[in-house]
Amino acid sequence: MKLLKLVVASLFALSVLGGASSFAADSINELRNADILTQDAAPRIPKVVNSDERQVRNYPEQPPLIPHKIDGYQIDKRLNKCMTCHSRKAIEQSQAPMISITHFMNRDNQFLASVSPRRFFCTQCHVPQTESKPLVENTFVDVDEVLKGEAKK
Structure with a gap:
């Protein structure tokens, strides 16, 4: 009898956990674009x-x-x-x-x-x-350019 209760309990647990895992997978797919795994997301070196x-x-x-x-x-x-x-x-x-x-x-x-x-x-x-190309805009001015601008003034 104990063995039968154990088998029934384990089958019940597996069915609940199996359903939960498919529910979790469905939830994740709803949260993100499912096509993202098929795209080449890494930038080229x-x-x-x-x-x-x-x-x-x-x-x-x-x-x-x-x-x-x-x-x-x-x-x-x-x-x-x-x-x-x-x-x-x-x-x-x-x-x-x-x-x-x-x-x-x-x-x-x-x-x-x-x-x-x-x-x-x-x-x-x-x-x-x-x-x-630069990842961010750069407004750096070389010191020679600064000196040229000062000389023009």
Whole structure:
């Protein structure tokens, strides 16, 4: 008898829960557009500028932009792929600009023989440029434009 009551109770519970789950699915479909799952909602990744031409800086102390692709570059505590072209030893052959002398200074402004550990991870400050339109409107005016306007007055 106990077994029969247990079977009946479990069948009742399954029917109630099964109905609740279909009710929940119907409610969710009513709350959102059902076609959203069939659409490609993710934006396309913009192409990286790969011109190897230096970009103009927009303000003093701006870290230079990376003018080439860096896909697959290993930058971790063991290796920094950027240094194969931008280190002091490599610039003569690679014709790439050497990293700034400030990258060899520690936090006490003492010069080191190699790159400072706090400046070792290049992509913390330097980023590649992409071929994309700005996400927000920008009214930035370069300092040279400001000086031209002052000179006209």
